Amino acid sequence: MNEELLLKNDIKVYQINEEKFHEVYLSLKIVFKLESKTNTIANLLTRMMGDRLIENPTKTSLAQRHDMLYGAKTSALTYTLGTYQVIDLGIKMIHERFTNELLLDKQIKLLEDMYLYPLLTEQTLEEAKKNLRISHMHIKENASQNALVKGFKHAGEGQLFGLSAFGDLGDLDSVSLKDVQKLHTRCIQEFNKQIYLVGGVDRACNFDAFTVGHSMPINESLLKTEITETYLEERYKGTQSELVCVYETSITPYDDLYYAYLVFIAYLGQLPTSLLFQNIREKHSLCYSIYASRQVYDGIFYIATGVSDKNVEKTLSLIEDQFEIIRNEPLDLTAAINYLDLSLEGNTERIKSIADHTFRNNMLQVDESIETMQEKIRTVTESDVKAVLTKITKPFVFAYRGENNENN
Numbered sequence: 001m002n003e004e005l006l007l008k009n010d011i012k013v014y015q016i017n018e019e020k021f022h023e024v025y026l027s028l029k030i031v032f033k034l035e036s037k038t039n040t041i042a043n044l045l046t047r048m049m050g051d052r053l054i055e056n057p058t059k060t061s062l063a064q065r066h067d068m069l070y071g072a073k074t075s076a077l078t079y080t081l082g083t084y085q086v087i088d089l090g091i092k093m094i095h096e097r098f099t100n101e102l103l104l105d106k107q108i109k110l111l112e113d114m115y116l117y118p119l120l121t122e123q124t125l126e127e128a129k130k131n132l133r134i135s136h137m138h139i140k141e142n143a144s145q146n147a148l149v150k151g152f153k154h155a156g157e158g159q160l161f162g163l164s165a166f167g168d169l170g171d172l173d174s175v176s177l178k179d180v181q182k183l184h185t186r187c188i189q190e191f192n193k194q195i196y197l198v199g200g201v202d203r204a205c206n207f208d209a210f211t212v213g214h215s216m217p218i219n220e221s222l223l224k225t226e227i228t229e230t231y232l233e234e235r236y237k238g239t240q241s242e243l244v245c246v247y248e249t250s251i252t253p254y255d256d257l258y259y260a261y262l263v264f265i266a267y268l269g270q271l272p273t274s275l276l277f278q279n280i281r282e283k284h285s286l287c288y289s290i291y292a293s294r295q296v297y298d299g300i301f302y303i304a305t306g307v308s309d310k311n312v313e314k315t316l317s318l319i320e321d322q323f324e325i326i327r328n329e330p331l332d333l334t335a336a337i338n339y340l341d342l343s344l345e346g347n348t349e350r351i352k353s354i355a356d357h358t359f360r361n362n363m364l365q366v367d368e369s370i371e372t373m374q375e376k377i378r379t380v381t382e383s384d385v386k387a388v389l390t391k392i393t394k395p396f397v398f399a400y401r402g403e404n405n406e407n408n
Contacts, residue, residue, distance in 0.1 A: 005207070010215040013195040013207055014358055018351065023092050024199035025351040026107050028115055028210075029359055030087040031192040031218055034080055034160050040132075040167030041175055041183045042078050045118075046087050047128040048180065050076025052119040069106055070094045074114070080165050081363055082223035082297030087187065089114050090352065095199060104205060112209040120184060125177050136169045143238050143400065144289070144306055151244030151302075151398035154232055161225040161298050188213040194362060196355035221363045222252055225299045229394035238402035240288065241309040245319060245395040246302045249388075253296060253364050257391060259376040260384035261294070265301055266336035267385065268292045268322060273335045275322040276303065284318065286311045297363075301392075309401050316397065327389055331382045340377045344370050 005013040032038070056062035066072045075090040091111055096103035118124075139145045149164055156162030187193075193215045195207065227248035251261045269276035269292025276290045290305035307315050347353040348370055361367055 007207060007211050007215075009211050009213055010217075011193045011195060011207075011210055012215075012362075013197065013205075014355075014362075015201060015205070016196065016198045016354055016358060017200060017202075018198055018354060019200035021199050021351050022095055022098070023351055024095050024104060024107065024197070024201060025090065025092045025355055026111055026198075027088060027090040027196040027352075027355050028111055029194045029196070030089075030115075030187050031081075031084050031194070031363075032186070032190075034083055034085040034163060036163055036168070038183060039085065039163050040171040041179050042085055042087060043132055043167040044125065044128045044175060045120075045180050045183050045187075046076050046078040047131055048120055048124050049087070049089060049114050049118040050074060051127070052124060053113045054117040054119055055113055057119055065110070069103065069110065070099065072107070072110065074110070076114070078165070080160075080163065080297075082221045083160065084218065084221050084363070092351065097200075104201065104203075108205060108207065108209075116188065116209070116212070118184070120177065120181055122177055125175075125180060129172055129175070132167065132172065133169065135166055139166065143236070143240060143242050143402070144304065146236075147242035147244050147398065147400035148302075148304060150234065150400060151246060151304075151396075154398055155227055155244075155246040155300075155396040156225055156298075159225055160223055161300065190214065190216055192216050192218045194359065196358060198351050198355045218363065221297060223298045227300060227393055227396050229396065231397045231399070233399035233401055235401050235403050237404060239404050240306050240402050241312055242400040243305050243307060243312065243315060244302060244398045244400070245304075245316075246300055246398075247395045248300055248393040249391050250299070251388065251391045252299070253366065255391075257384060257388055259373075260380045261388050261391075262340055262377065263333055263336050263380045264326070264385045264388040265292050265294050266339050267331065267333060268326070269303060271335055271339055275325060276305075276319070279322060279325075280305070280315060280318050284314075286315050286318070303395075312399055312401065323389060327386060331385060333380065333382060333385060337377055337380060341374050344374050344377070 002017055003015040052059060052062055056065050072091055072093045077088045079086055089111060091107055093103060093107050139149055153162045225248060227246055251257050268274060276292060281287045281290050286307055288306040292301060292303045294301040303319060305315060347357055
């Protein structure tokens with residue numbers, strides 16, 4: 001039986017009973033308004049929360065603590081969801097029924113220490129900065145990832161959508177330990193917090209340690225991003241050119257066409273049988289890779305591809321042709337619907353995905369089961385998918401063009 005517990009400081013605990021797993025997953029999600037001034041600081045704080053604790057001031061001692069908990073796996077992530085940024089702390093451990101210990105209590109204690117008692121020092125801050133720089137360096141070394149980051153930044157310039165989930169490298173040197181400590185205090189005293197416990201838990205759990213501070217309610221999480229039809233290119237030293245086409249859509253998860261929109265994206269570019277793959281990658285052999293994806297909270301979808309520089313213009317023309325195919329020709333949606341149906345089914349088999357689905361519902365303030373979503377996917381018609389075309393704009397196109405190619 002699933003339960004919800006409201007702590008005295010308004011933190012909500014969602015206990016989701018799933019007996020089929022041998023593990024228990026525990027997660028704390030800290031939700032706060034996405035702002036440029038806190039974006040980079042939050043990236044550093046997240047790394048520090050997952051690195052070392054006051055009780056475990058060395059990596060070795062923390063690793064030993066994990067080992068004593070039968071190989072506990074921890075994660076500390078930050079990501080954006082529309083108008084919000086999230087710090088997501090998670091712990092997956094073996095279920096205590098396979099041991100002779102009250103293992104769940106120790107799991108809760110470890111999450112408490114990650115949240116309330118991370119080791120925030122000058123040394124750990126410098127290490128976090130170093131690791132964040134390395135992450136940015138890896139992005140820059142990968143042309144397709146770098147093009148995506150740059151494309152989003154340009155397409156959403158002056159808007160929240162333009163902020164990278166990795167923060168701004170230019171802000172890194174100016175972030176002080178005091179800045180990180182202040183944000184950590186706000187995490188405890190102000191920001192919205194939600195706890196998720198997934199697994200076959202059949203006893204009471206004590207979350208009293210999490211009753212410090214307060215948890216503010218969340219508001220609208222969906223972001224209205226405005227995309228202007230523009231072509232922008234940038235040259236870089238590389239052998240391949242990358243294209244990122246960003247489209248604005250008015251379709252939200254509350255829209256009658258939302259599930260048709262999901263099918264539309266899958267049919268356009270998420271399968272080996274999709275239009276982009278078959279008609280551009282296979283038929284014309286123009287692209288090294290090509291796909292479509294959506295960012296529901298940001299009100300956009302995008303197409304990304306890597307091409308030979310001489311084929312940039314032809315590829316862009318062919319991309320536009322695929323929309324005309326959807327508009328004017330008969331559509332066999334079976335593969336796209338089955339793909340989405342099975343993807344949703346897979347979420348019920350992954351313990352973290354179950355927590356994430358409940359979190360998704362809470363952020364959107366809806367109550368949709370996986371089964372309900374599957375049923376809505378299955379009832380999408382050809383006319384529904386064609387109607388999606390009336391809800392999208394012409395794209396912002398970013399061409400990240402390699403200089404070391406056959407045309408130069």
